[in-house]
Amino acid sequence: MDAVFARAARERRALNIIWTAAGRYDFQPDFLAFHEDGSPDLYLNAIVGLAYRCHDAAALAAFREELDASWLGRTFTGLYWLALESAVFDRCQGEMPALAVLRRQHAARYLADNEDLAMQRLMMRDDLVHALKSARCRAVLGASPGLLNPWEKRLYDALAFNGAMTTADFITALRDVLRRFFVFRYGLGGSCRGLRFSVGAGLAAVLRRLLSAPPEESAVPRLAGGRNRPGPPGLAERLLGAAPPDNPVKVLTLFPRPLWAEETRRTYEQAFCTGIHRKSHLYYAASRRDEGQRAANLAAFRAQGARCRVAIRRLTERLQNTLAVCREPIPLRAGRGRFCPRFVWQALYQQDGRVFTASRPVRYAGFSVTLLLDASYSRAGQQPEIAVQAYIIAAALAQAGIPLQIAAFCSLAGSTVLHRMKSFDAADNGAVFDYAAAGWNRDGLALRAVRPLLSDGPGLPLLLVLTDARPSDDRPVPGAAGPLARDYAGERAVADTAAEVRALRRQGVRVVGLRQSEVAGAAETARQIFGADFARVERVDQLAAAVARLIESQIRQSTPG
Amino acid sequence: MLDFWRSQGVDTALIEGVESYRARYPWAGERAVVAPRYLFYGRRIIEQATAALLAGENLLLAGVKATGKNVLAENLAAAFGRPDWNVSLHINMDASFLIGSDSFADGRVVFRPGPVYECARAGGFGILDEINMARNEALAVLHSLLDFRRVMDVPGYDRLALHPAARFIATMNHGYAGTRELNEALASRFVVLQLTPIGPEDLGRLLTREFPSLRPAARQTFAAVFSALQQKCESGEISTQAVDLRGLLASLALVRAGLSARTALTMGIANKVFDRDERALVDDLLDFSLPEDLAPDQVFGD
Numbered sequence: 001m002d003a004v005f006a007r008a009a010r011e012r013r014a015l016n017i018i019w020t021a022a023g024r025y026d027f028q029p030d031f032l033a034f035h036e037d038g039s040p041d042l043y044l045n046a047i048v049g050l051a052y053r054c055h056d057a058a059a060l061a062a063f064r065e066e067l068d069a070s071w072l073g074r075t076f077t078g079l080y081w082l083a084l085e086s087a088v089f090d091r092c093q094g095e096m097p098a099l100a101v102l103r104r105q106h107a108a109r110y111l112a113d114n115e116d117l118a119m120q121r122l123m124m125r126d127d128l129v130h131a132l133k134s135a136r137c138r139a140v141l142g143a144s145p146g147l148l149n150p151w152e153k154r155l156y157d158a159l160a161f162n163g164a165m166t167t168a169d170f171i172t173a174l175r176d177v178l179r180r181f182f183v184f185r186y187g188l189g190g191s192c193r194g195l196r197f198s199v200g201a202g203l204a205a206v207l208r209r210l211l212s213a214p215p216e217e218s219a220v221p222r223l224a225g226g227r228n229r230p231g232p233p234g235l236a237e238r239l240l241g242a243a244p245p246d247n248p249v250k251v252l253t254l255f256p257r258p259l260w261a262e263e264t265r266r267t268y269e270q271a272f273c274t275g276i277h278r279k280s281h282l283y284y285a286a287s288r289r290d291e292g293q294r295a296a297n298l299a300a301f302r303a304q305g306a307r308c309r310v311a312i313r314r315l316t317e318r319l320q321n322t323l324a325v326c327r328e329p330i331p332l333r334a335g336r337g338r339f340c341p342r343f344v345w346q347a348l349y350q351q352d353g354r355v356f357t358a359s360r361p362v363r364y365a366g367f368s369v370t371l372l373l374d375a376s377y378s379r380a381g382q383q384p385e386i387a388v389q390a391y392i393i394a395a396a397l398a399q400a401g402i403p404l405q406i407a408a409f410c411s412l413a414g415s416t417v418l419h420r421m422k423s424f425d426a427a428d429n430g431a432v433f434d435y436a437a438a439g440w441n442r443d444g445l446a447l448r449a450v451r452p453l454l455s456d457g458p459g460l461p462l463l464l465v466l467t468d469a470r471p472s473d474d475r476p477v478p479g480a481a482g483p484l485a486r487d488y489a490g491e492r493a494v495a496d497t498a499a500e501v502r503a504l505r506r507q508g509v510r511v512v513g514l515r516q517s518e519v520a521g522a523a524e525t526a527r528q529i530f531g532a533d534f535a536r537v538e539r540v541d542q543l544a545a546a547v548a549r550l551i552e553s554q555i556r557q558s559t560p561g
Numbered sequence: 562m563l564d565f566w567r568s569q570g571v572d573t574a575l576i577e578g579v580e581s582y583r584a585r586y587p588w589a590g591e592r593a594v595v596a597p598r599y600l601f602y603g604r605r606i607i608e609q610a611t612a613a614l615l616a617g618e619n620l621l622l623a624g625v626k627a628t629g630k631n632v633l634a635e636n637l638a639a640a641f642g643r644p645d646w647n648v649s650l651h652i653n654m655d656a657s658f659l660i661g662s663d664s665f666a667d668g669r670v671v672f673r674p675g676p677v678y679e680c681a682r683a684g685g686f687g688i689l690d691e692i693n694m695a696r697n698e699a700l701a702v703l704h705s706l707l708d709f710r711r712v713m714d715v716p717g718y719d720r721l722a723l724h725p726a727a728r729f730i731a732t733m734n735h736g737y738a739g740t741r742e743l744n745e746a747l748a749s750r751f752v753v754l755q756l757t758p759i760g761p762e763d764l765g766r767l768l769t770r771e772f773p774s775l776r777p778a779a780r781q782t783f784a785a786v787f788s789a790l791q792q793k794c795e796s797g798e799i800s801t802q803a804v805d806l807r808g809l810l811a812s813l814a815l816v817r818a819g820l821s822a823r824t825a826l827t828m829g830i831a832n833k834v835f836d837r838d839e840r841a842l843v844d845d846l847l848d849f850s851l852p853e854d855l856a857p858d859q860v861f862g863d
Contacts, residue, residue, distance in 0.1 A: 009838045009841065012798075012838065012842070013838075013841050013842060013845055016793065016798055016842045016845060016846070017845050017849060019793075019796070019798070020789050020792075020793065020845070020846050020849055021849065023789075023792070024792075025792065025793075025796035025798070040845070042845060042848055042849060046849055096849075096850075097778070097782065097851060097852055097855065098848065098849060098850060098851050098852045101852045101853065102848070102849070305838070306797070306798045306799070306838065306839070306842070307797045307798070309836060309838060309839065310797055310798075310799070310800050310839075313800060313836065314800075321652070335665075336662060336663075336664055336665075336673075337657070337662055337663070338657065338662065338663065339663035339665075339670050339717075347665065347668075348668075353665055355665055355670075356662075356663060356665070
């Protein structure tokens, strides 16, 4: 997890440099720049951001795409960045005193990074662009550019664009440079016909390698995230919940490691799979196998890393504050405070002036939290979002010193599966990114099944249920007439779930719903299930306040006096 | 203060109203009317606040960090010619902290008045700073004082009637560490002014007034740093820790004392950010905004 967070933090830093330079935060740049060691390149990212500030970003992006699609796309894109760097620096250096310093630091770092490259990196490098870039770096540091080839010298000079150019001027000027030096129309428009090459001997070797090489990443890496994100679960996964007969193999495929021994599982199944759940099965899992979804969840977390951190901190502070507020004061004798007549005789006869009482606060933290996540297929479109939200809650509660466990539930092939992702004892919250949706959600049975987990925590159990308040399962409810069966859905399922919530509350468990659903009527069903103890959560930044409010309410209810 | 308001273009009728108030309630108490350390820039806000106080209302100033809530409150007290009693509220505060408590002296129990009691009796301006830091239960004792009744029963003693010149100005910051929602009963006893963060122009004026020898380019740079921090905070990239106007002013004072600008801003702002990743964002912003070796003589002129 540390490596994931570190990468997310580096990307966030690069993004922030660009946004800072651009002076706005309402866009996602196409490029982020990093040094060889993976740290953000402050100067190049600043140039990217300043380009957004000074130029028409859409026009530049279109032009860049045009270059990228040409035969020498990789080289031309490199030359584009060289020209843009020159133009943006020239325009902004006067108003930004640090820019010249950053440029020198960048130049020194670039030359140092490229001194002793591995062969693999050398093969990937664009020699022409590197030669020109190195020349510029040497010039920035006050040395001679060091170019020997006259053709390269002329190209180097031609790419020294000035800052007075408009976006249209810049594009026109760069087109002109490319035409003059590469002597063919680089724009393809889907066709390679009519291209005429006429380049120097030195460049010919470069071209041979370029044209034979497979497309590489641009000199400036693309923004991570989104591209490799797996899509929603496929048909096979969807079909897992489509009323097949009992098939433990399918369950074990997705949840390979059981939480408890078979004998224990069977005991709980016999205890809980009764009444309208008597045709269902129970399975307690300790792991979930869906690497693709985990990667997508982590990518979502990385993409909003800074916001998550802020949300975690706000939630932590709010929880700590709530715990501090709802304390039980202890009256103590004191030299000032509320007058207490029964101590007066001691003042008169024992010269003890402490005839007042003052209150000393005592922390209240006598409860543990279980976060139960609906992991049915209906949440397939929200998996990364739910995982991120769950992580925020988990991290904040951990920092506030509140014991927490996390479990997810779904129903597959006739079995309701309860997957414990984090126990009270586990220090790492990263397992919450294993969250993946499949099958149905037999909420009533899941709320029964969670009972054994609740007893593991210290103090009074508080159960937070992240749900869409729409319980449903393909495993039918056994009918009164025996073989007749009805669906576990709608009012029947809601009533069953509400009954289980009430049963838990009778056993001293505080049950609170976190409803995340846009479906009409979900508010009403959530109210039926959870009573007043539920909140609607739409966005990540609302989660902190919603959870804090609910926990605050629960703590107040449980505070004596 | 009123001259400054006139220079800001504050409505003449409101200024005349303040002058009339001062003539009706001339201050003759022992507590000094303190000239505020900083001036509040923002004509529209000053006019709205003044109108509320002239109408006899209590004022709740709400806003995030660096909106000048306390500066405005102190400016208003000075403009109205009344001393202020500034009460910083906190989580462990109870009613006796505000009103007063029993004390034992010379063999007998005596009442030792608290700041709210003294302010209400003398007719001062009570500034209830960070009112949402306190528990609502502790503030309930103020309800009768702050509404139309304008009285407060002190258990075991007497009934305190609010001096007609007295006003209460509360400040609050949503989302600040340790704050909560203000309950409706208390909020209904105030008229509320939402203050917006200080803008670049007002910040520039403030810096010029506080540091007259600040070079224009340096003023622009420091103002830009602060604006970028505000923007980053509004975008949810960083918390409010680094958006610290006091820290910015302190940094400039450190530069004037001889430190480089980067070092001073690190001490005044960046070091207040304790989250490692967030700190990196603030450091990047400072690296981007000003050279590391920006010396005092490049920041301040003669």
